[in-house]
Amino acid sequence: MNLTEQFLARSAGKSRVSPGDIVTIKPDVMMGNDVTTAVTVRILNESGLDTFADKNKMFIVMSHFVPNKDIKTSEMTQSIRKFVEKHKLPYFFEAGKGGIEHALLPDEGYVVAGDVVVGADSHSCTYGGIHAFAAGIGSTDLAGAWVTGKIWMRVPETIKAAFHGIPKHPWTSAKDFVLHLIKEIGDDGATYQAIEYHGDAIENLTAEGKLTIANMAIEAGAKNAIFPFDKAIEAYEKGRARRPLNPVKVDPKAAFSRSFEWNVEDLEPQVSYPHLPSKAHPISKVMAEKIKVDQVFIGSCTNAKIEDLRIAAKILKGKKLAPWVRGVAIPASQKIYLEAIQEGIVEIFAKAGFAVTGGTCGPCLGGHYGIIGPGEVMLSTSNRNFVGRTGHPKGMTYLCNPAVAAASAVVGYIVDPCEVMGK
Amino acid sequence: MLEKGKSYRYGRDVNTDLIIPARYMSTTDPDELASFCMEDIDKNFVKTVRKGDIIVAEENFGNGSSREHAPIAIKASGVQCVIAKFFARIFYRNAINIGLPIFEIPEAVDDIQYGDILEYDIDKGWFKNTRTGREFQAKAFTPEVKEIFDVGGLIPLIKKQLGKA
Known part of the structure; x- marks a missing residue:
């Protein structure tokens, strides 16, 4: 199985999954930001659902309109603060104490290599950069995941994207790899699919570079991006991870729906x-x-x-x-x-x-x-x-x-x- | 149930920033969100949309942000359903989860023009373009989507499963 299949099989308690299978997974982290969580809180308040599967897996990061930009936003986010207080949620990050969720959660060790993450923000695919299965969802899905601790996922087809070589241009970076990929496969080129990264040019990247590439998987429509666990990710996690790492091994027999190989030697900044x-x-x-x-x-x-x-x-x-x-x-x-x-x-x-x-x-x-x-x-x-x-x-x-x-x-x-x- | 509505026909990549720009997301109120729906792509939409109308678009409808405000705004505007060649993944989940019917019928998208009057039966996934006389049948939902669709969304389904309905 490829990496995404291994992560989904493990989280669903199955020995094997294939593209097209529907599985029910139990995420390790279920996250929302101020804009999406405001909708989630409204849904939960209106539904009367007020018990949660595991509060230690619920994360709310105020990032979009904070510090509150106007009166309307202040009013909207009050509902979130009341919700956090009422349910005594341990992982709530205000402006000044957190940041943008996709920078905060891996950098401060709340999301670790081996995790399964769903986030009510499209850039939740970022965590794939440190070897996690991470997919964006909406506010109702977040409400459902918080209440039940579970969420259904279709096992996606996976695109293998391999990058080779050392860029000659001194200022070519991870961002340029991913802009190049999106240009090549298109804004909808990975819709409903996973992207798995390989190749020596990927191994040469820092974990932060990998996070940048995974972050933009959604700009090609992908469900998730995922990187093999390697020395760079292991080093990044030292002193950061708040929970034990749980990596999976690359399976040499893994199957992919499509494969791309790119040489980055002549890749300029994009x-x-x-x-x-x-x-x-x-x-x-x-x-x-x-x-x-x-x-x-x-x-x-x-x-x-x-x-x-x-x-x-x-x-x-x-x-x-x-x-x-x-x-x-x-x-x-x-x-x-x-x-x-x-x-x-x-x-x-x-x-x-x-x-x-x-x-x-x-x-x-x-x-x-x-x-x-x-x-x-x-x-x-x-x-x-x-x-x-x-x-x-x-x-x-x-x-x-x-x-x-x-x-x-x-x-x-x-x-x-x-x-x-x-x- | 047989219904009738006007088509609002758009191109590809109608992203969630176009459906509801972030500058209007300082509220979660469906009616207020609806009052800005599609503003940056079609200023006539809010002025003319009526209950029962249908949005028809090409590929990759709802790409970009995960904001559920997008399907919420569409639904609250009175739009009965969205037909596209295909939908972006998160938008697809969000629409089904809030009970906004969406159908992938590429041949219908090619046939329908802005302003065409459609006859349709949402429960059956059946549509007829009264201008061309052509009829279209959506493929059946997958079982897990149908289970959510049939009860009107994810929250009603969870309440049912928890015995809180």
Whole structure:
């Protein structure tokens, strides 16, 4: 069995599963954010269902509209706080004490290698980066999972994605691997399917890089992404994991519905044009178009982990944003924000001219702290550039890695980081 | 039961940010969400939609965010069901879970235009385009989806299973 099949079989208590089977699994972590949990709480209150299978597996992370951006949001999130208080839920994270769920939960060891996770947020597929089965669900599914401790899943077909080689371009990163994959298979290329990653280029990535790739599986429509357990994930878990790791072994006889092999030696940093992540183009082509940017956003669950911020800071150190560029930087969690302060990264960002805050999704989903206006161009390290996603429906969002974002913020146009840093 | 409604026909990748943008998600009230439904793709939708109308779209309807606000807004707007070539995975689950019927009928999508009047029977998954005279039959739901669909959603099913119905 491939990795996803092994995880689903184990959680369902079956010796073997095949694509198309319906299984009932028992997740280790069942998570919601402020926006999705508000709906879950409404559903639970209206239904009268108020007993839960295991409160220690219920996680609520306030990430989207917090600190509360307006009165309506404050009112909406009050329902969640009352719910948490009433049921004495142990794992509730407010702004300032948590961050974006997909950065917080693996980085602080609440989700560990070997877990089965469902999350009421589409980017819940992120945890596959540290060898977990993790899939996004909606608010009603979350309510059902909380009450019963179980949820049904269709065993998906799995796409094998193998990456080989060492990129020649010094600023090509994990983000560029996944933008390339989405371009190749399409925005719906993995709908209802799993993506399993292999190859020497994948083994060379840090766990944080793997998390970035898994994070964007949903942008190809995937149910989940999953990586083999390796030394990088094992090292990442040391000092983080709050529960024992529970990895599975790669089965040499595993079957896949489709297989892709990509060599990344010539892969340049990628930039996805409005309004789809699949519209990725190599930086050399993008740079020739001289695309002027109004705002640069370094943040989101995709690319605001400490590793991402270090890369951006390396480029921004001692430099200033172009006069017309507005910079927004949001380290993805409170822990990462503190690390960035201690390492001098926040100072580098602030001196360059970035507005910096901590631990919220911000403009990634058009929430707050940097919403773009009509006709404006935002270059973003986030994951999605749909019409109206980051603000006004006539705004234009381009997606890229943290190095391209930082260099472009300095120049004021979308550029190859080599323009700022040399070859 | 035989019903009649107008078609709102859209293209591919009608994502959940288009169905209900995040700027309107500071509420969980279905009627308030419905008042902004489809705003960035079709400003006429909210002004003209009537109970019993149907959304028809091409591939990958409901992709992107997991926000259940999207099917909630569609259902509260009076739309009776959504027909698409196929749906994004989380949207599919969410719609069935809240009792919004959705059907994958590619040939119907190719036949139907914006504004066509459809006759239909939701329980049977049967549709007729009155403009072309063509009839369409949706495939039966899988057993686990049908079990949820038949009782009107996941919460009614769980209540039934727990003996709390």
